[in-house]
Structure formats: C-alpha cells, structure tokens
Amino acid sequence: MxxxxxxxxxxxxxxxxxxxxxxxxxxxxxxxxxxxxxxxxxxxxxxxxxxxxxxxxxxxxxxxxxxxxxxxxxxxxxxxxxxxxxxxxxxxxxxxxxxxxxxxxxxxxxxxxxxxxxxxxxxxxxxxxxxxxAPRKSIHGVLIDVYGVGILLKGDSGIGKSETALELIKNGHRLVADDRVDVYQQNEHTIVGEAPQILENLMEVRGIGIIDVMNLFGASAVRSSMEVTLIINLNNWSPDVNYDRIGTENKTEQIFDVEVASMTIPVKVGRNISNIIEVAAMNYRAKKMGYDASARFETQLNNLIKHNSESD
CATH class of the missing domain: 3.40.1390.20 (HprK N-terminal domain-like)
Structure with missing residues (x-):
C-alpha cells in the first residue's frame, strides 16, 4: 500500500x-x-x-x-x-x-x-x-442515499446531476457527495463513497453558487458515507439510441475489483428525472428481494405466446 x-x-x-x-x-x-x-x-x-x-x-x-x-x-x-x-x-x-x-x-x-x-x-x-x-480514487458525479440505496449519478457537466440531487434532497433523501466522490473498496463486494473533506455537505447549484445542505435542510439531509450500490448514467436523449424499455439488461460498471450495477437514464425536457431515480431505487430494492417485474413480464409473455400457439 x-x-x-x-x-x-x-x-x-x-x-x-x-x-x-x-x-x-x-x-x-x-x-x-x-x-x-x-x-x-x-x-x-x-x-x-x-x-x-x-x-x-x-x-x-x-x-x-x-x-x-x-x-x-x-x-x-x-x-x-x-x-x-x-x-x-x-x-x-x-x-x-x-x-x-x-x-x-x-x-x-x-x-x-x-x-x-x-x-x-x-x-x-x-x-x-x-x-x-484502502486504495482510493475520485469520480466525477453525485452520490445520494435514495431509500437506502447508494446511487452514484454520473454524466457530462451541465446535464443536471446536482439539480436532480437537490430535488431528491427536498423529497427527503440524503446527500453524500456532490461534484466529486471519493471511493474506496471496503471488501471484495463493497465500494464505499464519501465527500472530499473540502466539499463535505456542500453542493454547487448553477446560478446560485455553493450551498450548505446541512445548514439549509438539516442534519437528516446528509450522511458522511454510503455504499455505492447503483450507478445511474444521465445521458442526453438521442433518437439513435435504443434504450432499455423492459429492464432485462443487467449492466455493471467496475470500480476497483467490484462490479456495481448500472443503468442509463435519458434526459430531455419534460422528464422528471428525480421521480425516475426514486422508482429506479425502489425497483432495485425489489429485485434484491426477489421481485423482478421484467422477469414476470417475460414469463407472462411466453405463457401468452404458448397459449396462442396451442389455440391455433
């Protein structure tokens, strides 16, 4: 080391x-x-x-x-x-x-x-x-606790990561780090993220500047560290990209020696990204508990195809 x-x-x-x-x-x-x-x-x-x-x-x-x-x-x-x-x-x-x-x-x-x-x-x-x-590295993004799921928001500068995190905080979720997330591998299955000391509890909102989240929203709006369990990449909507519409793709991104679940959410005017992220967190928890809506859909679809084939 x-x-x-x-x-x-x-x-x-x-x-x-x-x-x-x-x-x-x-x-x-x-x-x-x-x-x-x-x-x-x-x-x-x-x-x-x-x-x-x-x-x-x-x-x-x-x-x-x-x-x-x-x-x-x-x-x-x-x-x-x-x-x-x-x-x-x-x-x-x-x-x-x-x-x-x-x-x-x-x-x-x-x-x-x-x-x-x-x-x-x-x-x-x-x-x-x-x-x-533990070896550490800094990742450009925002880490936030949403329903107990440590979500790392990634995306190009200006796409709205901090603004989305701010709306999530107003909805009762907790900020871990904004702009830069220091991550380290706790064990063979766990990646932990935290804010650099100089940015602790702080957030940059374009047009306003630096805000102190704990001072504005209270101690319950922040936490010092969080396991990174889901990576969400925010990308500008493109008609040329085939986005996952069913949820059967199990993508991951590697941080050190750990594969972390990941997904991509397209961003465009009219989409409430904070609501989508809340649903993504709830759906992630449901899958971990064994409730997979996409798997259920596929099963029902296969049963329907089989039923129609037998009817013919």
Missing part, C-alpha cells in the same frame, strides 16, 4: 489507550491493514514474522508468555520488537510484562491497551486500517 498513517492516527480514531511510549506515536508508521496475533513467534518461530503489522496480545498469547522463564520471554519479545514494528496492543486490560516494557523501550515502540475483548479490539483496528489504507 502506498498510503501511510502513524500510530497516533490510530489512537485518535479508536478507543485504544497509550500505556507507554507516547513520545514514539508519531514516529511509528502503519502501512498494513492486517494485524498479527504472534502465537508462533512466542514459540520461537520467526521465519514468516510480519513485523510491519500491529502485534495484538490477548489472553492466549499472554498466558503462554507467562509460562516462559523471564530470560526466554525477554529474548522472544526483543526479537519481536523490530524497527518495523508499529505497536504492541494488549486487550482485556492485560498488564504488559516487565520484559515487554523493557524490550519496547529499547526499540522505541509504543504499547497500547484496551479493556475490550481481543476479538473486538481486532475488529476495531482492522476496520479502521482497512478504511484509511
């Missing part, structure tokens, strides 16, 4: 507390989202030791270490405390041993603690690191 944060960033964004080494928080870098529970290393096996990861000690690791002699314990912990190791974390309010404190002090590595269970601590750290260290 090409992005880097420090242990201080981890402290500032989680409920972890500093036990020792506060003066080293800014110096220690985090470049891996995975964490390590060093069970094998405590036995002396270091062939594949992931030194660049946060080292998490729970009840199991601590109990095993306590059974060792003080000399062996210090030898193992000293080998674990490398120049790459960002931090040692102890869950369940476990008190680090004196050998641990000596090893990290010599190598300038902070010790962090938490009263939470090991699994909970692991989840908190992993979720934060996966979010901030």
């Amino acid at each position: 090409d992005k880097m944060i420090t242990v201080k960033d981890l402290i500032d964004n989680t409920n972890l507390q500093v036990y020792s080494g506060a003066e080293f928080l800014v110096e220690r870098e985090l470049t891996e989202s995975e964490i390590s529970r060093p069970g094998l290393e405590l036995t002396g096996y270091f062939d594949y030791y992931p030194a660049e990861r946060v080292q998490l000690f729970g009840q199991t690791e601590t109990s095993y270490a306590r059974a060792m002699t003080s000399k062996n314990r210090y030898h193992i912990l000293e080998e674990m405390a490398t120049a790459k190791t960002p931090a040692f974390v102890f869950s369940r309010g476990i008190e680090p041993s004196s050998e641990m404190q000596r090893a990290v002090q010599e190598n300038q590595i902070p010790i962090l603690v938490s009263p939470l269970t090991t699994t909970r601590v692991s989840n908190i750290i992993t979720q934060y690191l996966e979010k901030v260290l």
